[in-house]
Amino acid sequence: MNTLEAVGDLRLTGLTKRFGSFTAVDDLDLTIPQGSFFALLGASGCGKTTTLRMVSGLEDPTAGRIYIGDTEVTSTKPYKRPVNTVFQNYALFPHLNIYDNVAFGLRRRGVKDVKKQVDDILALVELAHLAKRKPTQLSGGQQQRVAVARALINQPQVLLLDEPLGALDLKLRRQMQIELKRIQTEVGLTFVHVTHDQEEAMTMADTIAVMSAGRIEQLGSPEELYENPATTFVANFLGQSNLVAGTVTGKEDGVITVDTHGVRIALPESRSRVESGAVIVGVRPEKVELAAGNAAIESGRNALPGGVVTDASFIGVSTQYLVKMPWGQELSVFEQNTGKEIYRPGAEVTLHWDATQTFGLDGSQDIEAGAEIDDEAAK
Amino acid sequence: MTKTFDWIKAHTLGFVAILIFVFLIAPNAVMLLFSFNQPANKYNFVWHKFSLNAWKNPCASADMCSSIKLSITIAIITMILATALGTMVAFAMMRYRFQGRTFLNVLLFLPMAAPEVTMGITLMTFFYNTTGSNSLGFDTIIIAHVMFSLSYVVVTVKARLAGMDPTLENAAADLYATPFQTFRRVTLPLVMPGILAAALLSFALSIDDYIITVLTAGNEVTFPMYVYSSFQHSVPAQIDVIGSTMLLITLAGITFAQVPQIIKTRKA
Numbered sequence: 333m334n335t336l337e338a339v340g341d342l343r344l345t346g347l348t349k350r351f352g353s354f355t356a357v358d359d360l361d362l363t364i365p366q367g368s369f370f371a372l373l374g375a376s377g378c379g380k381t382t383t384l385r386m387v388s389g390l391e392d393p394t395a396g397r398i399y400i401g402d403t404e405v406t407s408t409k410p411y412k413r414p415v416n417t418v419f420q421n422y423a424l425f426p427h428l429n430i431y432d433n434v435a436f437g438l439r440r441r442g443v444k445d446v447k448k449q450v451d452d453i454l455a456l457v458e459l460a461h462l463a464k465r466k467p468t469q470l471s472g473g474q475q476q477r478v479a480v481a482r483a484l485i486n487q488p489q490v491l492l493l494d495e496p497l498g499a500l501d502l503k504l505r506r507q508m509q510i511e512l513k514r515i516q517t518e519v520g521l522t523f524v525h526v527t528h529d530q531e532e533a534m535t536m537a538d539t540i541a542v543m544s545a546g547r548i549e550q551l552g553s554p555e556e557l558y559e560n561p562a563t564t565f566v567a568n569f570l571g572q573s574n575l576v577a578g579t580v581t582g583k584e585d586g587v588i589t590v591d592t593h594g595v596r597i598a599l600p601e602s603r604s605r606v607e608s609g610a611v612i613v614g615v616r617p618e619k620v621e622l623a624a625g626n627a628a629i630e631s632g633r634n635a636l637p638g639g640v641v642t643d644a645s646f647i648g649v650s651t652q653y654l655v656k657m658p659w660g661q662e663l664s665v666f667e668q669n670t671g672k673e674i675y676r677p678g679a680e681v682t683l684h685w686d687a688t689q690t691f692g693l694d695g696s697q698d699i700e701a702g703a704e705i706d707d708e709a710a711k
Numbered sequence: 712m713t714k715t716f717d718w719i720k721a722h723t724l725g726f727v728a729i730l731i732f733v734f735l736i737a738p739n740a741v742m743l744l745f746s747f748n749q750p751a752n753k754y755n756f757v758w759h760k761f762s763l764n765a766w767k768n769p770c771a772s773a774d775m776c777s778s779i780k781l782s783i784t785i786a787i788i789t790m791i792l793a794t795a796l797g798t799m800v801a802f803a804m805m806r807y808r809f810q811g812r813t814f815l816n817v818l819l820f821l822p823m824a825a826p827e828v829t830m831g832i833t834l835m836t837f838f839y840n841t842t843g844s845n846s847l848g849f850d851t852i853i854i855a856h857v858m859f860s861l862s863y864v865v866v867t868v869k870a871r872l873a874g875m876d877p878t879l880e881n882a883a884a885d886l887y888a889t890p891f892q893t894f895r896r897v898t899l900p901l902v903m904p905g906i907l908a909a910a911l912l913s914f915a916l917s918i919d920d921y922i923i924t925v926l927t928a929g930n931e932v933t934f935p936m937y938v939y940s941s942f943q944h945s946v947p948a949q950i951d952v953i954g955s956t957m958l959l960i961t962l963a964g965i966t967f968a969q970v971p972q973i974i975k976t977r978k979a
Contacts, residue, residue: 390881410884423882427900436896437886482886 340401341366342387342490342522347396349382349546356382358546360396364524364539366489369516371525371537375569375702379546380526381420384492387524388417400489411440416483417492421499422475424467430454430478431463437486453485456515473504480512484519493525497532509535530570534558542566544702558616560603564693567614569702574663575614576636577695583607588692593659597634598687610695618666619689622653622681624673629684637682639663641675655681739958746951753945765948769956775949778937785849785933786918789856793913796857797864798906804865805872819866822859830859831926838927847929855927856920860913867912871905 347360357379364370372380385391387398389410397406405413416437424433434453435446443449454460457477467475476496483491493512497505513536516523527533533540534554541551542565550562561567564575578592588599590613597613604611615634622641629635639655642662651674653665665683675681745755749762770776800819804812822830834855838846879901883893921935928936938950 388885390884410881411887411889415885417882417885419878419882421876421878423876423878425879425882425897436883436888440887440889440892440896486886 339366339489340403341399342524343399344383344387345397345399347383347386347398348394349379349386349391350394355546357386357393360546360548362541362548362551364490364522366401366522367520369513369523369525369536369538371527371533371540372543373527373530373533373540373570374543375528378543380543381494383543384417384494384524384526387490388415388492389413390417414489415492416486416488416490417494418476418479418483418496420495422467422479422496424475424478424482426467429464429466430459430470433467433478434482434485436482441486449485453481456484456518457481472500473508476500476508477511480515484515484521487519488521490522490524493523495527496525497527497529505532512536534570540570542569544569560691561614561693562605563701564612564697564699565702567691567693567702568700572617572664573614574617574620575612575693575699576657576661576663577699578611578613579695580606580608580611587687590692592636593657595636597636597690599690599692600688603688603690604692606692606694612693612695612697612699614691614693615685615689617652617664618650618668620663620665620683620685622655622665622667622675623684624675625680625682627682629682632687633684634687634690635682635684636663639681639683641677641679641681644675644677646674655683739955742951742958743955746948746955748948748951750946750948753947755946755948755951762948765952769949769952771949772941772947774932775934775937775941775947775953778932778934779953781849781931782918782934785852785856786914788853789860789917790910790914792853792857793860793864793917794906794910797861797909797913798868798902800861801865801868801872805869819862822862823866827859827920827922828926831855831923834858834923835926845929847927848931851927851929852924852931852933855923856913856917859920859923860916863912863916864909867909868902868905871902871908875901 342364344360344362347357347362348355349357360379360383372383374380382391386393389405389408389412393406397404399405400414405415425436428436431450431454435450438446438449450463451460454463457480459474459477459481462470462474467478470478476499479496496512497508500508509532512523512525525533525537538553539551540554540557542549542557544565550557550566552560557566557570561570561573564573567573567575576592576597578590578597580588581591581596582589583601586601588601588604588607588611590597590599590611592613599611599613601607623629623635626637636657638658641653642656643654645652648669650666650668653667653675654662655665656662663683745758746765747761747763748755748758749760749764751757751759765771800815803809804815834851835847838844838851842851875898879897880893883897884890888896919935921939924933925936925939932940934953941947941950
């Protein structure tokens with residue numbers, strides 16, 4: 333059976349890759365629905381690129397299987413898989429012009445008349461006028477589009493994108509994100525996008541899998557991951573979180589009560605990963621508001637009193653505060669600029685937020701997991 | 712005063728460049744000039760008078776022309792063998808981790824580091840003891856030349872391979888190219904400049920080698936050997952003709968190779 337004809341979801345079962353004693357990808361089970369824009373998000377070294385290389389066939393798995401639809405491709409040679417890759421450094425052939433680069437895949441499969449297809453795809457990425465140039469004569473953004481065109485023209489079942497926007501500057505990156513999303517919607521292929529940039533993953537993907545140490549920490553839509561992170565790693569890696577350790581003291585009408593540093597916090601049961609014992613309560617900084625001193629907080633809101641502002645940066649649309657709590661932890665608050673009073677460093681404040689916006693995580697985890705990695709990966 | 716000083720400062724680099732250029736070109740210019748000399752005696756060392764004799768009869772000495780033919784034949788065969796073998800060795804060393812790889816590296820470095828005279832003697836001894844004293848000749852020269860050219864070919868091709876982005880081959884495989892197609896369409900075209908440079912180098916090394924050749928040549932006489940031995944009794948102007956011709960061919964070759972590049976940069 334010709335694997336190039338394989339159609340359907342991309343399925344990975346028990347996929348494992350070890351390099352010597354190092355496990356890069358650890359028993360990965362994953363189904364990526366046909367036609368979806370899927371992001372593998374994680375810091376460098378988390379195994380996301382290795383996973384991608386196993387799907388493309390450039391790396392042999394130590395164990396596990398890869399399917400496209402019902403066809404197993406685990407040990408199929410890379411040049412026989414209906415999969416194409418947009419490489420991180422684009423890997424355009426320097427000795428061929430743009431036209432020949434784009435036509436490469438079709439020609440290798442014995443397609444005789446490539447002109448119409450090449451012209452069409454170059455038009456799609458708006459590079460028709462540069463067909464005769466060599467890759468080195470193009471800008472980074474243009475090279476990136478050639479790389480996309482060179483892969484897309486083959487109409488693969490799965491298009492793999494390995495940090496394709498990493499080498500571009502911020503403005504161009506935003507532009508290309510929209511562009512890639514447009515192309516994906518237009519051609520309707522399965523895109524698997526590997527990135528360390530959480531914002532990029534959230535803007536582009538329908539589904540995100542957050543990877544850490546060769547495993548998937550959590551899988552879901554960007555909203556799900558952001559609003560209901562499953563682990564402290566996801567909570568810290570995807571955006572910022574205020575995480576405070578506590579203990580479950582009771583449960584009533586779908587609301588769990590938690591004691592954190594002597595303060596009672598209400599936590600919706602539906603958003604909590606544990607129902608008893610140690611718990612980490614979390615809230616996103618932009619959901620928190622500040623009130624002066626020990627002002628009374630209306631019911632239905634959680635309040636953490638006794639904070640002292642240590643830093644306030646006014647950035648126009650919002651003000652970002654760092655608030656030191658009585659137990660020494662610093663929490664962050666993003667207050668939108670609605671004309672409210674701005675608290676100066678030294679001011680005593682109470683943090684308060686809608687109780688339903690609280691999420692609860694298993695208390696046995698490292699509260700800092702994923703926090704530093706993000707800074708490092710974001711460079 | 713400062714003006715003069717500034718002028719000197721601004722032109723020092725150009726002046727030094729011209730000096731170096733003269734230093735490099737002068738011997739060739741002398742050779743070209745003396746190829747038009749009609750020497751007063753057997754030694755073409757002193758300018759006597761202008762003549763086209765030497766250019767009109769380059770093969771005035773039959774031995775000289777047969778020696779040139781021999782040298783060119785040896786150089787071409789050496790070039791083909793050394794380039795083919797060396798390229799394969801370079802690929803093997805860059806692509807595979809195998810036992811004895813470090814040892815091979817040392818082995819390849821030896822012919823470049825060892826004095827030629829030692830290598831020549833060693834080879835001669837080797838041939839005497841294996842194929843016998845009568846075996847010295849055309850074949851043994853080729854073997855010796857391939858041996859010392861090989862190192863240079865490996866080094867040159869390896870450098871080119873090392874500079875090649877390994878993801879290009881991944882990309883080719885990803886784009887449905889079989890391993891052979893990947894080699895033919897991507898790897899080979901990209902390594903080709905290195906292979907061509909290596910071929911030229913081995914040709915040049917072979918055609919002017921004297922020391923190793925003389926020790927492995929038996930009764931054969933290559934051009935360098937002819938020049939050296941003729942020096943005992945005469946230095947005809949034809950030697951300058953041959954030298955100048957080689958120089959001009961080389962120059963023409965280099966210019967020819969540069970032309971497409973120059974046209975391209977002009978256009979861009």
